[in-house]
Amino acid sequence: LANFFTARLPVPASTVATLLQRLRAQGVKLRDCASFGLPGHVRLGVLPPASQQALRAAWLAATSARPG
Numbered sequence: 001l002a003n004f005f006t007a008r009l010p011v012p013a014s015t016v017a018t019l020l021q022r023l024r025a026q027g028v029k030l031r032d033c034a035s036f037g038l039p040g041h042v043r044l045g046v047l048p049p050a051s052q053q054a055l056r057a058a059w060l061a062a063t064s065a066r067p068g
Contacts, residue, residue, distance in 0.1 A: 003046050005046065006036075008038075008040055009040055011040075011063070013034075016042070017032070023058050023062050026058040027054070030044055
C-alpha cells in the first residue's frame, strides 16, 4: 500500500511542465513522472476531501488559462 498514486494527464506530454507550473502557482504540487518512464503522468498524494477540492479548483483554473 502507498500513500500516492499516478495518473495520466489528459493533455499532451509536451504541455505537462507548463501545466505543473500553473498548478504550483496555486499551491498544488504534483510530481512529473517522466523520470520514472511515465511521460504525461503525475504522482498525486492521497489527501482528504478539502485537498481534493483544492486540486479540482486549481486544475480548472490552470487548464482554462490561456497560453502566454
